[in-house]
Amino acid sequence: MALIVHKYGGTSMGSTERIRSVAQRVAKWVRAGHQLVVVPSAMSGETNRLLGLAKDLMPDPQLASTPAALRELDALAATGEQVSVGLLALALQAQGVAAVSYGGWQVPIRTDSAFTKARISAIDDTRVRADLAAGKVVIVTGFQGIDPEGNVTTLGRGGSDTSAVAVAAAMKADECLIYTDVDGVYTTDPRIVPEARRLSTISFEEMLEMASLGSKVLQIRSVEFAGKYRVPLRVLSSFTPWDIPIEEEASSGTLITFEEDEKMEQAVVAGIAFNRDEAKISVIGVPDKPGIAFQIIGPVADANIDIDVIIQNVSHSGRTDFSFTVHRNDYARTLEVLKTKVLPATGAAEVLGDAKICKVSIVGIGMRSHVGVASKMFRTLSDEGINIQMITTSEIKTSVVIDEKYMELAVRALHKAFDLDQETAAV
Amino acid sequence: MALIVHKYGGTSMGSTERIRSVAQRVAKWVRAGHQLVVVPSAMSGETNRLLGLAKDLMPDPQLASTPAALRELDALAATGEQVSVGLLALALQAQGVAAVSYGGWQVPIRTDSAFTKARISAIDDTRVRADLAAGKVVIVTGFQGIDPEGNVTTLGRGGSDTSAVAVAAAMKADECLIYTDVDGVYTTDPRIVPEARRLSTISFEEMLEMASLGSKVLQIRSVEFAGKYRVPLRVLSSFTPWDIPIEEEASSGTLITFEEDEKMEQAVVAGIAFNRDEAKISVIGVPDKPGIAFQIIGPVADANIDIDVIIQNVSHSGRTDFSFTVHRNDYARTLEVLKTKVLPATGAAEVLGDAKICKVSIVGIGMRSHVGVASKMFRTLSDEGINIQMITTSEIKTSVVIDEKYMELAVRALHKAFDLDQETAAV
Numbered sequence: 001m002a003l004i005v006h007k008y009g010g011t012s013m014g015s016t017e018r019i020r021s022v023a024q025r026v027a028k029w030v031r032a033g034h035q036l037v038v039v040p041s042a043m044s045g046e047t048n049r050l051l052g053l054a055k056d057l058m059p060d061p062q063l064a065s066t067p068a069a070l071r072e073l074d075a076l077a078a079t080g081e082q083v084s085v086g087l088l089a090l091a092l093q094a095q096g097v098a099a100v101s102y103g104g105w106q107v108p109i110r111t112d113s114a115f116t117k118a119r120i121s122a123i124d125d126t127r128v129r130a131d132l133a134a135g136k137v138v139i140v141t142g143f144q145g146i147d148p149e150g151n152v153t154t155l156g157r158g159g160s161d162t163s164a165v166a167v168a169a170a171m172k173a174d175e176c177l178i179y180t181d182v183d184g185v186y187t188t189d190p191r192i193v194p195e196a197r198r199l200s201t202i203s204f205e206e207m208l209e210m211a212s213l214g215s216k217v218l219q220i221r222s223v224e225f226a227g228k229y230r231v232p233l234r235v236l237s238s239f240t241p242w243d244i245p246i247e248e249e250a251s252s253g254t255l256i257t258f259e260e261d262e263k264m265e266q267a268v269v270a271g272i273a274f275n276r277d278e279a280k281i282s283v284i285g286v287p288d289k290p291g292i293a294f295q296i297i298g299p300v301a302d303a304n305i306d307i308d309v310i311i312q313n314v315s316h317s318g319r320t321d322f323s324f325t326v327h328r329n330d331y332a333r334t335l336e337v338l339k340t341k342v343l344p345a346t347g348a349a350e351v352l353g354d355a356k357i358c359k360v361s362i363v364g365i366g367m368r369s370h371v372g373v374a375s376k377m378f379r380t381l382s383d384e385g386i387n388i389q390m391i392t393t394s395e396i397k398t399s400v401v402i403d404e405k406y407m408e409l410a411v412r413a414l415h416k417a418f419d420l421d422q423e424t425a426a427v
Numbered sequence: 428m429a430l431i432v433h434k435y436g437g438t439s440m441g442s443t444e445r446i447r448s449v450a451q452r453v454a455k456w457v458r459a460g461h462q463l464v465v466v467p468s469a470m471s472g473e474t475n476r477l478l479g480l481a482k483d484l485m486p487d488p489q490l491a492s493t494p495a496a497l498r499e500l501d502a503l504a505a506t507g508e509q510v511s512v513g514l515l516a517l518a519l520q521a522q523g524v525a526a527v528s529y530g531g532w533q534v535p536i537r538t539d540s541a542f543t544k545a546r547i548s549a550i551d552d553t554r555v556r557a558d559l560a561a562g563k564v565v566i567v568t569g570f571q572g573i574d575p576e577g578n579v580t581t582l583g584r585g586g587s588d589t590s591a592v593a594v595a596a597a598m599k600a601d602e603c604l605i606y607t608d609v610d611g612v613y614t615t616d617p618r619i620v621p622e623a624r625r626l627s628t629i630s631f632e633e634m635l636e637m638a639s640l641g642s643k644v645l646q647i648r649s650v651e652f653a654g655k656y657r658v659p660l661r662v663l664s665s666f667t668p669w670d671i672p673i674e675e676e677a678s679s680g681t682l683i684t685f686e687e688d689e690k691m692e693q694a695v696v697a698g699i700a701f702n703r704d705e706a707k708i709s710v711i712g713v714p715d716k717p718g719i720a721f722q723i724i725g726p727v728a729d730a731n732i733d734i735d736v737i738i739q740n741v742s743h744s745g746r747t748d749f750s751f752t753v754h755r756n757d758y759a760r761t762l763e764v765l766k767t768k769v770l771p772a773t774g775a776a777e778v779l780g781d782a783k784i785c786k787v788s789i790v791g792i793g794m795r796s797h798v799g800v801a802s803k804m805f806r807t808l809s810d811e812g813i814n815i816q817m818i819t820t821s822e823i824k825t826s827v828v829i830d831e832k833y834m835e836l837a838v839r840a841l842h843k844a845f846d847l848d849q850e851t852a853a854v
Contacts, residue, residue: 016480016483016484019484020484023484050510053443053510053514054513054514054517056443057443057446057447057450057514057517057518057521058517058518058520058521059521060521063520063521064517066520068516068520068525068526068527069517069520071527072513072514072516072517072520072527072528073513073517075509075512075513075528075530076509076510076513076514076517078509079506079509079510079513082502082503082505082506082509083477083480083503083506085502086481086499086500086502086503086506087480087481087484087499087503089495089499090481090484090485090491090496090499090500090503091484091485093485093490093493093495093496093499094484094485094486094487094490098495099495100495100498100499101499101502103502103579105532106577106578150533151533152530
């Protein structure tokens with residue numbers, strides 16, 4: 001008997017027919033002798049429907065981003081998953097499987113008070129454990145929790161992955177299975193590169209980079225959580241028939257591993273990730289003195305804007321240029337913050353920005369011990385006539401920012417250049 | 428400055444356009460200097476949509492009435508109001524009015540654990556008072572609360588009225604205004620009798636009878652609550668333009684009063700109520716001995732089935748017939764309980780039932796001091812050739828059970844016989 005956490009995405013929960021199929025799948029695991037905690041997302045389209053109603057009533061984005069409004073938006077959006085868990089519990093009961101559902105506040109899943117992007121601080125598993133011991137499947141809302149003041153919070157888009165992994169970590173589950181509408185992690189997006197291949201395993205660190213670089217299979221925070229607590233995590237398809245043999249299901253998809261085996265080392269590059277949700281901003285002519293980075297980034301962070309890549313090049317004549325990227329949704333707000341708060345305070349010359357960019361990255365744990373990977377990347381892009389605007393690197397990835405219009409071309413060229421379409425390159 | 432509770436029904440909350448209009452109305456009251464607590468229902472159709480999804484997944488009504496399933500149905504249905512309160516809070520904020528929403532569990536509104544028909548046991552108003560003192564409109568979900576184990580419960584259909592009155596009672600509000608899709612309490616349903624007139628006031632006791640007898644304007648438990656705590660209650664239309672003068676709005680509709688003034692005494696009959704949601708059940712040939720009523724009703728009550736009228740006539744030959752009515756939805760379940768549990772235990776001869784009945788009642792506080800009201804009722808029905816199957820009376824009402832098909836005819840005839848269409852009979 002193992003303790004297993006299942007997470008189902010919105011598409012899997014998209015209709016009562018699909019919910020019934022999820023219940024049959026969960027029932028199969030229960031009948032095989034396992035204890036199950038299930039974390040479903042809202043029915044597909046439901047969160048957008050709710051936020052659409054809200055937008056109708058509060059068309060002004062400035063008003064809608066006040067703390068009072070964000071609090072209401074969270075309470076509103078959280079009902080989507082509350083509907084899902086109730087329906088799934090009923091579907092399981094109809095299958096003859098004892099089941100009970102909880103909202104995040106009931107578990108409770110405790111978070112901080114950052115509405116719409118809260119972070120989980122603690123999970124009390126007493127109640128869930130008691131139900132499991134009583135032979136029940138426990139269904140917990142994804143995406144949400146409760147803050148110290150008793151307000152409902154949400155974890156942001158895709159937060160249900162994080163909820164599932166956090167529950168798995170808190171309960172020391174044997175495995176966390178993320179059922180989704182893709183059948184695993186690919187070398188890159190098959191919609192861009194038809195030759196993309198599914199990886200049967202990927203290292204935690206590679207997965208972290210792939211997720212953070214825009215691969216939408218798993219939310220980045222869920223991967224971080226899995227890494228921190230070493231939760232065995234598997235991404236697999238919710239579209240296989242529910243009644244395939246459990247052994248077959250249990251070994252399908254992509255397993256995120258924590259051991260670097262020899263086979264992994266052979267693959268220099270595991271995959272190509274890309275992201276066109278970002279915008280680039282440069283603060284030009286910044287006086288190069290201690291504390292200047294904080295003077296620029298501090299006010300942006302205070303406005304609760306997440307920053308991705310940050311680049312500061314060497315200075316000349318006592319001045320430097322400072323560039324970073326933010327989510328495209330935060331682009332206008334970031335420019336505003338910089339112009340009103342940062343320019344006057346720092347004496348920088350000007351602020352420039354471009355929202356029509358994308359980031360393309362090559363990721364691979366093998367890069368640590370292989371030189372020349374970055375240069376091969378740059379040469380490939382050069383051969384295609386693609387200008388590189390920004391570069392950042394880490395131990396296991398190299399990212400470039402390029403004009404958005406070259407994204408597909410760059411991804412296809414790199415996928416081919418690193419032989420990712422070849423079985424021999426398999427991880 | 429007064430503390431006012433507003434309650435808005437599902438139709439008033441039926442679209443974002445209507446929610447905006449509710450927000451404008453509430454804002455008008457706030458700007459007139461009042462403190463406002465608002466209790467909205469779910470958007471019209473939403474509760475049915477949610478329960479429809481549930482029924483899809485759990486088509487077997489026997490399974491769907493287990494405690495485990497009822498718990499899930501409550502958690503599910505409660506999301507309807509959780510959406511409403513969030514949207515209304517945003518709509519108020521968009522009007523420049525500070526507003527905060529709470530689910531029943533957050534207030535908290537404490538209830539017992541009778542899922543789908545829970546009763547409010549206590550309301551903690553600390554949090555709400557603090558918000559009011561801080562100048563905020565507080566929006567609280569109707570229809571729901573939290574039980575001692577931390578489960579979400581609902582109060583049953585129409586429960587939002589009860590929530591509003593209970594909140595008004597707990598906070599000692601100056602008035603509770605129930606905004607609805609009718610503009611007050613009528614002598615009877617205008618859809619059946621076009622000559623029906625609106626009453627500008629009605630006594631609490633008459634309202635209690637009207638509500639319990641099927642007048643759908645207010646949920647019976649909300650009237651009981653109002654009576655117990657002497658909450659001034661007004662039923663008024665949510666379809667008047669939101670910007671009519673506040674004095675005009677504050678005196679519209681029907682006020683439920685606690686003082687019997689002279690004028691009221693003049694009206695013998697205030698209104699005609701009717702109800703076709705009931706079914707009639709008789710246990711025939713019951714041994715007439717002490718404790719027999721409990722032996723019959725006990726198991727029905729244990730099955731959480733509400734009983735309305737109960738009649739036991741004088742016995743002959745040591746046997747009697749015992750009749751009562753239940754909600755039509757509980758008809759089959761009640762027959763089952765009686766046949767499996769009551770017949771064997773009591774030695775009664777048989778159980779008979781009829782779901783095609785209706786109850787018609789005349790209600791009036793003046794009946795206390797006027798003889799001949801009941802006989803006039805019976806003669807009127809006799810003149811129309813309508814057979815009376817059961818009769819019950821209280822101090823201020825007389826009810827008859829008749830064949831469902833005669834309902835409209837009976838109501839129209841009685842309305843005319845008691846001069847309710849005449850202005851002179853006005854209360």
